[in-house]
Every structure is written in structure tokens, then in C-alpha cells.
Amino acid sequence: MGVGYERKRGEYGAPIIEEKWAKLINISDKNVFNGVRMDSLGGIAMFVQVADSGSFSATGRLLGLSSSAVGKSVARMEARLGARLFQRSTRHLALTAEGEKFLQRCKRILAEVEAAERELGESGGAPSGRLRISLPRYSGLFEAAIAAFMQAYPAIELDLDFSDAMVNIVSDGFDAAVRTGELADSSLMRRKLCTFRRLLVASPAYLARHGRPADGAALLGHARLDYRFPATGRLEQWPLMDEAAQPAPGMVCNSVEMRVFLAVQGQGVAYLPAFAVQRELAAGQLVSLLDEHTQARTAFWLLWPASRHLPPRLRVFIDFLVQQLQDQTFGAMP
Structure with a gap:
């Protein structure tokens, strides 16, 4: 990057x-x-x-x-x-x-x-111009903040690209990107946006047919709705098990929405970001499993190039997104 x-x-x-x-x-x-x-x-x-x-x-x-x-x-x-x-x-x-x-x-x-x-052209006036931003493919977490930003800064044009793949902000022409994980490029600046848990979830109908797993070993006997990382091709590791004990994957895809849908339809157990299943959990369409073992937090970071002359439109975008999302934790235990 x-x-x-x-x-x-x-x-x-x-x-x-x-x-x-x-x-x-x-x-x-x-x-x-x-x-x-x-x-x-x-x-x-x-x-x-x-x-x-x-x-x-x-x-x-x-x-x-x-x-x-x-x-x-x-x-x-x-x-x-x-x-x-x-x-x-x-x-x-x-x-x-x-x-x-x-x-x-x-x-x-x-x-x-x-x-x-x-910066010289925009001095003395409202920030304007185009911003090209890379966001994670699942957009549900950022929709409200993006809509509020567009209302607050109508002169700034947003070009939003949704992808879970790794991007190079230089060669791909982005002004900023939102990603999880460690920062590998020291030439980038970053600010923390929010944190979230991943939850093991299944539908009540599925659990009625197959039983509720009591521990990690019991998960080996359940149908699994798996996620493959686009950048590496590896499957996401589930909690409570080392890689040697991972169950054979069932359905594999790189879509959060598809795994939520299939879990609601009773097709298996899924390991999903808490913010992606809030409505389904509240409506009783999904049930979280083994909560005491899924307490690890992951952070979203806003990344942008280090520069002595940060364009005003990018500066206000950074401040606005941080203000909207900072200190929120999705999936916190009650």
C-alpha cells in the first residue's frame, strides 16, 4: 500500500x-x-x-x-x-x-x-473535489456514515469501491481505504474506526434438527458455512480449534451476505461479524453459539497516504468517519 x-x-x-x-x-x-x-x-x-x-x-x-x-x-x-x-x-x-x-x-x-x-485551490472555500475510497465488500457498517457525510459535504464527490482484496493505494489510485489487520506499509497513516466480534451463529430450525454444540469438538459434526480470504485463498479459522482440528468445509464463499442468508435458511453454522447479523439476532432468526469463546476483537482502520499537504476534502472525510464510528464495539456482551 x-x-x-x-x-x-x-x-x-x-x-x-x-x-x-x-x-x-x-x-x-x-x-x-x-x-x-x-x-x-x-x-x-x-x-x-x-x-x-x-x-x-x-x-x-x-x-x-x-x-x-x-x-x-x-x-x-x-x-x-x-x-x-x-x-x-x-x-x-x-x-x-x-x-x-x-x-x-x-x-x-x-x-x-x-x-x-x-490545497491552494480549495483554501477559503468549502472542501470539494473527488475522493476515491476503498471499503470492505460488506457495506452495512458504513452506509449511515457515508450518507451523513454526503449530506454534510455536498461539494465532495465520492467514488466508492467495495472489495475485500488487498489494495495498493499508490497503483490503484485510492485516496484512502478501510481495512482490518496489521499495517504493513509504514508510508501510510491510520486511525482506528471501530471494533467488532465475530460470532458463531445458526438458525433455531437448524439447531432443532442437529442439536446445539456444547464445545469446539462438537462443531466438527456440524455443517459449516465457510469464508475464503480473497487475498490468500485460505479459509477463515474458527475459534476453539487449531488448524489440524478444523472440520472439513461445507459451502465456501467470499460473501458475508450469502452466508447470513444460508445460516437463516438453516443450512449450517457460520462464523460472521457481529454487525452483519445484528438484525437477524434481534429478530430471533439466528442464535449465537459458544459466546464465551468468541470474545476476540477486530478493528477497522482508515488508511491514507502520509503527506505534508493533505487535501481538505480528505481531511474532513477522515475526521467525519472517525467521529461517526470511533469507540463503537459491535457484538459486545451485555
Whole structure:
């Protein structure tokens, strides 16, 4: 994960370079062939576009330049740096290890420039502009907070992407993301939103047919509605059992909603976030099992790129979401 900048996608699946970056490049075939040195920021913008599009020709089409012009511009940058940024073949263009490191730095530089421009443009007025946010696929926890934010800040446009997969805030072009788990990228900032328990649940009808498990060993004899992590492909481990004692999975999916539905329909026992089954528990459609063994808490974190120039629209989003959700615990024992 890392910092990103706002991008659109073109015909070839590559990001269309922002108009401001196209102006920074400020290059023509003529001055390329004459060997005129590009300004540093323009060179950075050109390099990032080539890395994202995957070829000189695709970059040339996006910018209205020849493939040769783009290639020579990158070659001059490599000469100035004294390092090869791309491995080239007749059909393939790939970043070297040095190119990968340089790309991350370059994107942070462009993001800082964009943030500074927006901060100056937004000073003195209400926060505005677009925010691209990655949220967990199950949206039930955030709907009310998002709706309240839209009402409070109508000039801010939200682009919400729901996914449980790991995202790279740099290369995927997000302004912020909400995720659980440990923070692996030290370049990100974070604030805690809320915590929740996971509960073992089943329907009264299912328990009437199969009995209520008294301990972890008894779970081995029950039908299991399992969750597979998108990032790793591994099944979620249930409480009370080590991996060697895990029962053979029954139905496996990566959808919270589907497992809630099947549990209500009496198809088995599910291990689900407490906030996802609050209504079903209150209505008596589901019953929680072995509560004394499911007390572990998991936190949701709001992550965003570290920056000296945080755009006002992102700053107010962070503060608003924290205010709405902070210190809440879903599934707390009465």
C-alpha cells in the first residue's frame, strides 16, 4: 500500500494521464530529437505514464507523440540517473528493480504536487473535489456514515469501491481505504474506526434438527458455512480449534451476505461479524453459539497516504468517519 494520485483508464487499460501532467511533460517530437533536456517534473510524469501504460507506443498514443520520442525521453532519463529503469524486448516492457523503487518515489512526488495545488485551490472555500475510497465488500457498517457525510459535504464527490482484496493505494489510485489487520506499509497513516466480534451463529430450525454444540469438538459434526480470504485463498479459522482440528468445509464463499442468508435458511453454522447479523439476532432468526469463546476483537482502520499537504476534502472525510464510528464495539456482551 502507498500513496496514489487520481487517474482515469483509457482504451488500452492504461491510466489516461491527467491534463496537468500532460502540460508538465510539454514535449514534442522536434525537441526530443534535438536532445533538449526535459524539466525534471515533466520527466517524472512521462516515466510514470510509461510505467502505467506498459509500452512506449501506448503512452505515445495517449499523449499524441511518436513511440520513438517517448522511448528516447526515457533513455535520457536513464542516462541522467545512471540506472536502467525498464527491461526492453520487442514485445515486452517491464520495470527493473531500480525502476520499481523509482516509480514509487515519482508517484509520491506527483501526489504532493497535486495535493499542494488542490490545497491552494480549495483554501477559503468549502472542501470539494473527488475522493476515491476503498471499503470492505460488506457495506452495512458504513452506509449511515457515508450518507451523513454526503449530506454534510455536498461539494465532495465520492467514488466508492467495495472489495475485500488487498489494495495498493499508490497503483490503484485510492485516496484512502478501510481495512482490518496489521499495517504493513509504514508510508501510510491510520486511525482506528471501530471494533467488532465475530460470532458463531445458526438458525433455531437448524439447531432443532442437529442439536446445539456444547464445545469446539462438537462443531466438527456440524455443517459449516465457510469464508475464503480473497487475498490468500485460505479459509477463515474458527475459534476453539487449531488448524489440524478444523472440520472439513461445507459451502465456501467470499460473501458475508450469502452466508447470513444460508445460516437463516438453516443450512449450517457460520462464523460472521457481529454487525452483519445484528438484525437477524434481534429478530430471533439466528442464535449465537459458544459466546464465551468468541470474545476476540477486530478493528477497522482508515488508511491514507502520509503527506505534508493533505487535501481538505480528505481531511474532513477522515475526521467525519472517525467521529461517526470511533469507540463503537459491535457484538459486545451485555
